[in-house]
Amino acid sequence: xxxxxxxxxxxxxxxxxxxxxxxxxxxxxxxxxxxxxxxxxxxxxxxxxxxxxxxxxxxxxxxxxxxxxxxxxxxxxxxxxxxxxxxxxxxxxxxxxxxxxxxxxxxxxxxxxxxxxxxxxxxxxxxxxxxxxxxxxxxxxxxxxxxxxxxxxxxxxxxxxxxxxxxxxxxxxxxxxxxxxxxxxxxxxxxxxxxxxxxxxxxxxxxxxxxxxxxxxxxxxxxxxxxxxxxxxxxxxxxxxxxxxxxxxxxxxxxxxxxxxxxxxxxxxxxxxxxxxxxxxxxxxxxxxxxxxxxxxxxxxxxxxxxxxxxxxxxxxxxxxxxxxxxxxxxxxxxxxxxxxxxxxxxxxxxxxxxxxxxxxxxxxxxxxxxxxxxxxxxx
Numbered sequence: 143x144x145x146x147x148x149x150x151x152x153x154x155x156x157x158x159x160x161x162x163x164x165x166x167x168x169x170x171x172x173x174x175x176x177x178x179x180x181x182x183x184x185x186x187x188x189x190x191x192x193x194x195x196x197x198x199x200x201x202x203x204x205x206x207x208x209x210x211x212x213x214x215x216x217x218x219x220x221x222x223x224x225x226x227x228x229x230x231x232x233x234x235x236x237x238x239x240x241x242x243x244x245x246x247x248x249x250x251x252x253x254x255x256x257x258x259x260x261x262x263x264x265x266x267x268x269x270x271x272x273x274x275x276x277x278x279x280x281x282x283x284x285x286x287x288x289x290x291x292x293x294x295x296x297x298x299x300x301x302x303x304x305x306x307x308x309x310x311x312x313x314x315x316x317x318x319x320x321x322x323x324x325x326x327x328x329x330x331x332x333x334x335x336x337x338x339x340x341x342x343x344x345x346x347x348x349x350x351x352x353x354x355x356x357x358x359x360x361x362x363x364x365x366x367x368x369x370x371x372x373x374x375x376x377x378x379x380x381x382x383x384x385x386x387x388x389x390x391x392x393x394x395x396x397x398x399x400x401x402x403x404x405x406x407x408x409x410x411x412x413x414x415x416x417x418x419x420x421x422x423x424x425x426x427x428x429x430x431x432x433x434x435x436x437x438x439x440x441x442x443x444x445x446x447x448x449x450x451x452x453x454x455x456x457x458x459x460x461x462x463x464x465x466x467x468x469x470x471x472x473x474x475x476x477x478x479x480x481x482x483x484x485x486x487x488x489x490x491x492x493x494x495x496x497x498x499x500x501x502x503x504x505x506x507x508x509x510x511x512x513x514x515x516x517x518x519x520x521x522x
Contacts, residue, residue, distance in 0.1 A: 236286045236512070241279050246270060256474035257443040262481045266292060290508060296477055297504035302486035304433060304461060304501075308341065312390040312398040314423060314430035316383075318416060318453060319437040321404025324465035326355050328437055328491060329399050330362030331499040336397055337366060344393070346386030346400040347372035348379045348419070359401055369393075379403060379415070380422040387426045400431070413456040420457055435488060437463040438479075443472035450483055465491035468498075476507065 235249055246267065253263045269292060270279070279285045306313045315332075317325045326349065333343045345363055349355035353375045363370035371386035383400050390398040402419065405412035423430050436459045438446040453459055467473055467490050476487065487502040 236282055236289075241274065241281060241285050243274075245285075246274060253474060257472035257478075258474035259444055259447070259478040262296075262478045265481065266296075266477075286512070290512060293477070293508045293512075294504060296480050297487075297507060299484060300462075300480045300487045301502055301504040302461070302488070304486075304488045306336070306341065306397055307432070308396040310429075311394060311396045312344070312387070312430075313396065313432050314387065314390075314398045314400065314427070315433045315435060316400045316402065316420070316423070316431040316457075317435050317437060318402050318457065318459075319404065320439075320449060323404070323437045323439040323442075324491060325349075325404070325437045326358050326401050327494075328463055328465055328489070328499060329401050330359065331491075331496045332489070333362060333368050333399055334366050334496045335499065337368060341396040342394075343368050344386065344390045344395045344398050345370045346382055346398060348382050348386075348401045349403040350375060350377045350379050350382060351403045355401065355403070369395075380419045383419050384422050384426060387423060387430065391426070413452070416457055433460050434458060435461045435463055437465055438475075440464045440467045440473060440475060440491075441469060443475055444478070446475055447478060447482060450479065450485065454483070454485070459485055461486045461488035463487075463489045463491065464502075468492045473511065 235245055235252070249270070250263060250267045253266065254260065258266070270285075270288065273279050273288050279288055317329050319325050329345065333345055336343050345359055345368055347356040347359045347370060349359075350373060356372050356375065360370050360372065362368065369389075371382065371389055373382050373385075379402065386398060386400060389395075400423075402416065405416065420431065420434075434457055436450060436453050438449060440446075442449075450459065450462070462479065462485055464476060464479075464487060476490075479485070480487070489499050490502050490507075492498045492500060
């Protein structure tokens with residue numbers, strides 16, 4: 143790393159508030175209390191919480207927006223803030239005819255600004271520099287092709303759409319993550335999409351410590367006629383999961399989606415309660431949960447790495463969901479996650495509409511990230 147790059151890196155670090163060790167604090171009402179044995183009998187749909195009316199703002203949009211935009215152009219627009227973090231200067235670098243060490247240093251800085259992270263950026267730049275020294279990158283066209291190939295090698299191994307085996311139902315998906323990352327909304331969108339594909343679906347409101355989460359899930363259920371298993375606020379989440387799985391088996395439901403409370407990933411007792419939930423599910427069906435999805439807020443940047451590490455150690459994450467990519471300038475975190483963990487990225491969230499939850503496709507993501515919008519706009 144040259145002195146210029148070190149200087150730019152120091153500037154970036156001093157201005158970056160999302161250090162990997164930074165904890166995400168939860169409001170007291172979101173924290174789980176100690177687990178209790180048993181729990182009230184589960185109820186379906188909107189039977190819990192009396193006369194409380196959900197806020198209109200939390201309602202999902204009833205109709206799916208027609209997909210009139212070309213898919214690549216639409217994805218590129220959703221990644222606009224990340225592209226802006228890379229900057230017009232980044233695209234200018236890729237168009238320069240002469241490739242030299244200064245260009246590579248500037249390219250390194252732009253990756254750091256997009257929150258790719260120091261370890262992943264360093265490894266990428268080492269490979270680019272090796273190719274440069276060996277004469278494989280004589281011009282900017284070769285640089286762009288080499289960079290694209292490098293990103294493909296990083297991201298294609300984690301392109302693994304979720305396949306729901308329904309030959310021996312129910313297929314159980316447990317959604318986990320810290321507070322405020324969009325777990326409940328993502329679960330509602332996923333339920334809608336699965337139902338549209340012809341699957342029978344059931345939702346379980348396992349976030350029993352936040353009444354709004356139960357209401358929000360029930361709104362999704364009422365809107366699309368999807369049964370919701372819930373209990374009164376404060377009930378044992380493991381009991382909700384137990385009753386929901388029993389109900390799903392009795393009704394021969396294809397897919398059971400279980401929500402969970404947001405929890406601090408660095409609080410041992412909260413992670414222990416999540417482990418208890420998994421154990422209780424396995425008592426009903428030792429194969430379940432077949433999928434444990436960790437939802438990550440893309441706007442948190444490098445903090446997502448510590449979340450993945452600790453949740454994976456606690457319950458064994460099988461897939462990732464990157465939410466709020468449309469509002470993040472830190473989409474480069476996808477590269478860091480892929481390089482450091484290799485856990486499949488199942489979905490990315492690109493907006494509030496039900497169809498804005500998309501399966502992750504590596505080549506589409508790379509093209510949207512590396513292609514200037516004006517070039518996409520000019521395409522037929």
